[in-house]
Amino acid sequence: MSSHTIQTLSAPLPYACPECGSGSTVQVIYGLPDVDLFDAADAGFVIFGGHIFEAEGPTRECRGCHAEWREVDGYPV
Numbered sequence: 001m002s003s004h005t006i007q008t009l010s011a012p013l014p015y016a017c018p019e020c021g022s023g024s025t026v027q028v029i030y031g032l033p034d035v036d037l038f039d040a041a042d043a044g045f046v047i048f049g050g051h052i053f054e055a056e057g058p059t060r061e062c063r064g065c066h067a068e069w070r071e072v073d074g075y076p077v
């Protein structure tokens with residue numbers, strides 16, 4: 001059971017890339033990944049930002065142009 005909420009590609013995609021406008025973006029996860037997260041990463045649904053949570057670190061990455069940005073409540077900040 002994962003403690004993370006994972007935004008999958010089958011779910012609605014409100015997280016468009018601010019650089020290229022692509023809707024194909026993935027969630028950046030911080031902390032120690034569990035089995036569910038490794039599966040999600042293998043499937044390309046998430047990427048790992050590192051074991052240490054970065055308060056100012058990016059929360060989304062674009063699969064098209066690899067831009068990274070922070071979002072709060074679905075909006076770039």
Ligand SMILES: [Zn+2]
Nearest residue numbers: 017020062065
């Ligand atoms: Zn992009």
